[in-house]
Amino acid sequence: MPTxxxxxxxxxxxxxxGLAAGRPQPAAPxxxxxLPLLTxxxxxxxxxxxxxxxxxxxxxxxxLRHQASPVSVRRPARPNPEQPDTERxxxxxxxxxxxxxxxxxxxxxxxxxxxxxxxxxxTFIATVVLQLAAEHRLSLSDPVAHxxxxxxxxxxxxxxxxxxxxxxxxxxxxxxxxxxxxxxxxLTPALAVRIALAHRPSPxxxxxxxxxNYVVLGMVIERVTGNSYATEAERRILRPLRLTGTSFxxxxxxxxxxxxxxxxxxxxxxxxxxxxxxxxxxxxISTLADLNRFYAALLSGRLLPAPLLREMLNTRxxxxxxxxxxxxxxxxxxxxxxxxNGRITGSxxxxxxxxxxxRVVTFRxxxxxxxxxxxxxALLTAEFCPRSP
Numbered sequence: 558m559p560t561x562x563x564x565x566x567x568x569x570x571x572x573x574x575g576l577a578a579g580r581p582q583p584a585a586p587x588x589x590x591x592l593p594l595l596t597x598x599x600x601x602x603x604x605x606x607x608x609x610x611x612x613x614x615x616x617x618x619x620x621l622r623h624q625a626s627p628v629s630v631r632r633p634a635r636p637n638p639e640q641p642d643t644e645r646x647x648x649x650x651x652x653x654x655x656x657x658x659x660x661x662x663x664x665x666x667x668x669x670x671x672x673x674x675x676x677x678x679x680t681f682i683a684t685v686v687l688q689l690a691a692e693h694r695l696s697l698s699d700p701v702a703h704x705x706x707x708x709x710x711x712x713x714x715x716x717x718x719x720x721x722x723x724x725x726x727x728x729x730x731x732x733x734x735x736x737x738x739x740x741x742x743x744l745t746p747a748l749a750v751r752i753a754l755a756h757r758p759s760p761x762x763x764x765x766x767x768x769x770n771y772v773v774l775g776m777v778i779e780r781v782t783g784n785s786y787a788t789e790a791e792r793r794i795l796r797p798l799r800l801t802g803t804s805f806x807x808x809x810x811x812x813x814x815x816x817x818x819x820x821x822x823x824x825x826x827x828x829x830x831x832x833x834x835x836x837x838x839x840x841x842i843s844t845l846a847d848l849n850r851f852y853a854a855l856l857s858g859r860l861l862p863a864p865l866l867r868e869m870l871n872t873r874x875x876x877x878x879x880x881x882x883x884x885x886x887x888x889x890x891x892x893x894x895x896x897x898n899g900r901i902t903g904s905x906x907x908x909x910x911x912x913x914x915x916r917v918v919t920f921r922x923x924x925x926x927x928x929x930x931x932x933x934x935a936l937l938t939a940e941f942c943p944r945s946p
Contacts, residue, residue: 671802671813671842672921674906675899678841679771681790683725683882685778687865688793694781697722704780711754724770725881726874730758733767740902743833746772764875768838775837786837798854802844806832819903822926827903839901848908849917856914890942900925909937
């Protein structure tokens with residue numbers, strides 16, 4: 558097995574790679590001058606990599622190669638635990654320059670690398686649940702207790718009144734078990750639920766992001782189909798789309814080759830990780846190309862009937878925050894993109910796409926705490942918003 562690549566402790570490396578994950582619509586290419594700013598000087602030895610379905614620069618456009626240097630950035634003082642890892646725009650963030658493309662200058666990351674995608678797993682789980690709804694094997698209005706009697710019951714919590722729709726949209730009120738485990742303790746799904754039930758729930762109907770919801774959905778998939786959520790996702794999504802770099806590792810702590818290293822914000826190597834710290838809420842391993850292909854297929858209607866895809870993108874139950882395994886982000890130019898981010902020990906990933914799936918961008922950083930939302934917002938704006946004349 559090849560030796561995984563180490564990342565330099567100071568040098569930050571970024572890359573822009575064009576992949577045909579969908580049919581790109583004619584548009585000016587994105588700028589990615591902000592991509593290296595997604596890492597923090599003096600914190601994790603980290604690198605960032607961007608993969609996009611964007612077209613190439615127009616003929617005659619000047620493309621610059623640049624080796625990124627560490628920079629200091631500001632981080633929000635206290636992130637909101639009730640939101641996905643999206644972040645507020647920072648007016649001090651630099652504006653990207655057109656056609657400035659960062660290319661890989663060291664051995665840190667590769668386009669073909671496998672990495673942990675964290676909560677992007679939720680989009681896969683939600684897709685399987687909605688496929689089962691399309692087959693009339695379950696209803697989104699089913700109470701959890703209809704499929705898992707007695708599992709979700711505790712002070713202020715009753716699985717007879719919590720629906721699958723509430724789990725999918727994070728409006729169940731179930732406490733997030735990872736607030737206790739910090740994403741470092743391998744658990745069975747049942748134990749994750751027990752930890753959640755030992756804590757006060759949020760009011761039902763209020764949007765509160767909770768990994769517990771998707772752990773329970775993984776259990777529902779198993780009860781309805783007789784197979785694990787991993788087996789069902791492989792059969793329904795991975796194999797049909799030929800996502801050959803994507804896998805549910807179960808208890809396997811290693812990454813498939815090729816892969817780089819993963820680090821905490823303090824620089825500790827956490828490449829080996831027990832995926833049971835997240836389970837159905839975040840265990841997936843994938844590649845840049847596979848994530849682009851998956852979101853392009855999902856949003857173009859290849860995986861779900863049109864009515865259920867509309868249901869997936871309906872944010873009304875979550876008061877505009879979230880659909881089902883996806884959430885929207887409206888950019889300064891008025892364009893709304895759909896996708897998810899993923900944060901798990903040693904990895905941060907973000908995928909965003911147009912509503913029709915024709916343009917998709919995925920970037921990753923090999924640490925779980927890249928700097929802030931403003932830079933992510935600048936990158937997405939550069940990718941999806943028209944360039945000023």
